[in-house]
Amino acid sequence: MYRLSLVTMMLISGFETARAEDRSTGFFGGEIGRDPLAIALSVGLMMPVEDGWSLRAAGQLLASERFTETVFTGFEFGLRYAPPTLVAPFVGVSVFGGCSSEPAADDGIDNDWDGWVDEFGETRLTGLIAAMIPEAGVQVRFSESSFLALKARQFFTTETSGESFWTAGVEFSFKIH
Numbered sequence: 001m002y003r004l005s006l007v008t009m010m011l012i013s014g015f016e017t018a019r020a021e022d023r024s025t026g027f028f029g030g031e032i033g034r035d036p037l038a039i040a041l042s043v044g045l046m047m048p049v050e051d052g053w054s055l056r057a058a059g060q061l062l063a064s065e066r067f068t069e070t071v072f073t074g075f076e077f078g079l080r081y082a083p084p085t086l087v088a089p090f091v092g093v094s095v096f097g098g099c100s101s102e103p104a105a106d107d108g109i110d111n112d113w114d115g116w117v118d119e120f121g122e123t124r125l126t127g128l129i130a131a132m133i134p135e136a137g138v139q140v141r142f143s144e145s146s147f148l149a150l151k152a153r154q155f156f157t158t159e160t161s162g163e164s165f166w167t168a169g170v171e172f173s174f175k176i177h
């Protein structure tokens with residue numbers, strides 16, 4: 001827990017530095033794991049800090065056939081190092097926190113505490129998840145701010161079944177301003 005809060009503090013101070021430089025790029029990616037069958041989709045922002053280091057923040061959907069609740073959505077924060085070459089191997093690590101939910105518009109309860117009972121689209125929380133995700137891969141740059149990456153990641157999750165697994169996937173980064 002101490003290590004996790006230390007990482008969080010490092011990420012927050014890093015994000016403040018990155019915001020000042022304002023050179024962020026957007027990215028989206030998808031990956032799949034075969035044993036167990038798992039899928040992760042992410043869309044986010046990547047902010048160069050210095051000398052090849054980047055901070056990353058993304059919304060992520062994570063699903064696995066072995067999870068108690070199959071699909072979780074949440075946010076991921078991470079750090080990646082890639083040398084500034086045309087073709088660059090990279091390594092990184094991120095933390096993910098998410099939740100799962102189900103429709104709850106017919107149970108007579110205000111599940112989301114917004115003052116409306118059983119309003120259209122109301123859902124109830126069914127599970128929480130956290131994960132630590134080391135990664136490695138190779139990226140090919142098209143310009144200063146865009147690249148295509150092939151990546152492999154290992155998920156260590158708080159789930160009680162299928163808690164650890166590998167995925168492989170692709171990621172595309174693009175300029176946003």
Ligand SMILES: [Ca+2]
Binds near residue numbers: 109
């Ligand atoms: Ca409600």
Ligand SMILES: [Ca+2]
Binds near residue numbers: 104106118119
């Ligand atoms: Ca309800």
